[in-house]
Amino acid sequence: MNSVNAQVTSGKSVAIIGGGVAGATVALFLAKQGIEVTLFEKNVGLVSGPPICHLHAGGNLYRELSHQDCIDLLKQSIAFVRFFPHTVNRRPTVIAIPKNDKGEPDALLPRLELLRNTYRQLVAVDPYNQVLGHPDQYFQRIERAELAALIGKRGVSSPKTLDDWLTPFANHTDLDSLKYPIYVVQEYGLSLFRVAATIELGAERLPNLTIRTGVKVDHVAPCETGMTITSEGDLSEHYAHVVNACGFRTGIIDDQMHYHRQRMVEFKAAYVTHWKTPNNEKWPEVIFHGERGTPRGMAQLTPYPDGYFQLHGMTGDITLFKDGLAHSSPTSAQPCLPHYLISKVEKGWSFEVQNQRSLSAIAHLSQYVPSFATALPAGKPLYGAQQIPGTNPSLRTADVSFEGENYARLEIVKASSALEAAKKISEKWFDVKSYESSSLSNDFSLGLVEERGKALAKSRGYPESLAKAY
Numbered sequence: 001m002n003s004v005n006a007q008v009t010s011g012k013s014v015a016i017i018g019g020g021v022a023g024a025t026v027a028l029f030l031a032k033q034g035i036e037v038t039l040f041e042k043n044v045g046l047v048s049g050p051p052i053c054h055l056h057a058g059g060n061l062y063r064e065l066s067h068q069d070c071i072d073l074l075k076q077s078i079a080f081v082r083f084f085p086h087t088v089n090r091r092p093t094v095i096a097i098p099k100n101d102k103g104e105p106d107a108l109l110p111r112l113e114l115l116r117n118t119y120r121q122l123v124a125v126d127p128y129n130q131v132l133g134h135p136d137q138y139f140q141r142i143e144r145a146e147l148a149a150l151i152g153k154r155g156v157s158s159p160k161t162l163d164d165w166l167t168p169f170a171n172h173t174d175l176d177s178l179k180y181p182i183y184v185v186q187e188y189g190l191s192l193f194r195v196a197a198t199i200e201l202g203a204e205r206l207p208n209l210t211i212r213t214g215v216k217v218d219h220v221a222p223c224e225t226g227m228t229i230t231s232e233g234d235l236s237e238h239y240a241h242v243v244n245a246c247g248f249r250t251g252i253i254d255d256q257m258h259y260h261r262q263r264m265v266e267f268k269a270a271y272v273t274h275w276k277t278p279n280n281e282k283w284p285e286v287i288f289h290g291e292r293g294t295p296r297g298m299a300q301l302t303p304y305p306d307g308y309f310q311l312h313g314m315t316g317d318i319t320l321f322k323d324g325l326a327h328s329s330p331t332s333a334q335p336c337l338p339h340y341l342i343s344k345v346e347k348g349w350s351f352e353v354q355n356q357r358s359l360s361a362i363a364h365l366s367q368y369v370p371s372f373a374t375a376l377p378a379g380k381p382l383y384g385a386q387q388i389p390g391t392n393p394s395l396r397t398a399d400v401s402f403e404g405e406n407y408a409r410l411e412i413v414k415a416s417s418a419l420e421a422a423k424k425i426s427e428k429w430f431d432v433k434s435y436e437s438s439s440l441s442n443d444f445s446l447g448l449v450e451e452r453g454k455a456l457a458k459s460r461g462y463p464e465s466l467a468k469a470y
Contacts, residue, residue, distance in 0.1 A: 015239040017217045020049040022412035023245025024199045029422035031209035042216040047196035050384030051270040053302045055188045058115040064394045072397045080416035081131040086449040089189035089470035093285040096182045112139045132186040140184045155281025165284045193467035197452035244409040248385035251334025261333040267324040267341045269383035271311045271358040275375035299365050306465040313364040
């Protein structure tokens with residue numbers, strides 16, 4: 001990504017500050033509508049923020065979400081997959097409730113039935129919405145006896161049936177530790193590195209999209225013609241509109257603009273591990289529900305090719321951190337994380353800390369999958385801070401808010417919400433209600449995306465396997 005000359009102000013010029021998944025997605029979408037866009041990112045690459053591993057197509061990781069939030073996540077996820085078809089890892093997700101958890105499996109059923117019916121309706125309206133498999137197969141109810149019948153069967157590297165996907169789970173999971181039934185849902189994975197690769201490749205084909213990496217914006221202020229951005233070196237440029245896409249630092253620019261906004265930021269991490277599975281068998285994603293913040297917090301196993309697994313454990317010594325949830329104040333829209341977490345964002349982790357937390361994640365998952373105890377840490381964590389607008393830490397559906405005629409802030413909690421934000425900006429500022437290039441699948445191949453993604457993973461110190469299609 002090379003720096004370019006300052007763009008000339010026009011009625012359709014937009015500056016986006018922040019090149020994470022939210023800002024970069026909005027930049028790509030607006031540029032594909034013919035709008036002149038300049039994207040500023042202080043880091044050397046795009047989409048290098050908090051870990052992305054799951055589509056959240058229905059929010060089934062989070063029992064506390066309302067049914068409406070789950071419907072919104074489903075719709076946003078479908079739009080995201082249609083726009084970014086090469087970023088998805090297509091495998092089912094197993095939702096299991098341990099015996100030591102207070103929840104009951106059948107409590108999940110009303111939500112799953114609602115989501116399946118909503119998905120059916122969306123596909124009936126537009127067949128191209130069928131991106132999560134057939135609506136009739138959106139979820140399956142699996143009893144203990146069905147899993148027991150799979151024990152001893154050989155796992156496969158190219159699953160074709162639901163039994164193929166469930167065989168590793170049946171063979172390795174302590175089935176006595178779970179309540180029944182379990183549910184298998186067509187919630188797919190996302191590759192952080194293929195998302196970044198797709199955006200980079202898309203940007204390279206759009207002459208009206210200028211990417212300026214390694215450039216830190218110092219100040220934003222209104223002016224007669226729109227907005228003025230001052231970046232490093234006191235370079236001032238004028239744009240008709242500004243989108244604040246600074247992620248967990250969004251409040252800094254809000255403060256400059258004298259806009260008060262209640263929000264939280266939360267620092268979280270996921271851990272990369274390697275496990276030698278028999279026959280290179282492919283796993284589904286597995287979610288063991290649990291009470292957040294307790295030693296029995298949710299355990300999440302996210303599979304990648306070549307035996308790599310990303311782990312979340314919603315406990316204080318794995319994914320969550322002491323004082324890792326910070327709030328804005330009456331005097332500032334910017335929540336303040338403790339220094340030791342900001343240091344992790346800016347300088348990285350010590351080997352001792354990343355290794356200890358990775359081992360804790362392995363042990364946490366192993367209480368349900370005992371043989372996973374032989375897994376090993378496989379590199380630095382995927383980590384970062386995400387913003388959550390308002391005062392509800394459970395909020396997962398948010399996209400964009402506006403101030404005045406020229407300023408918008410992205411408030412993305414889940415990656416799939418970014419496209420909804422882009423559409424709202426297009427409609428409000430440019431009266432664009434029919435969209436060009438709703439999919440990037442015809443722009444370049446999966447192979448090209450995968451190769452670029454592998455290069456990005458390697459350059460950032462992660463296994464190339466995290467960029468491979470699963």
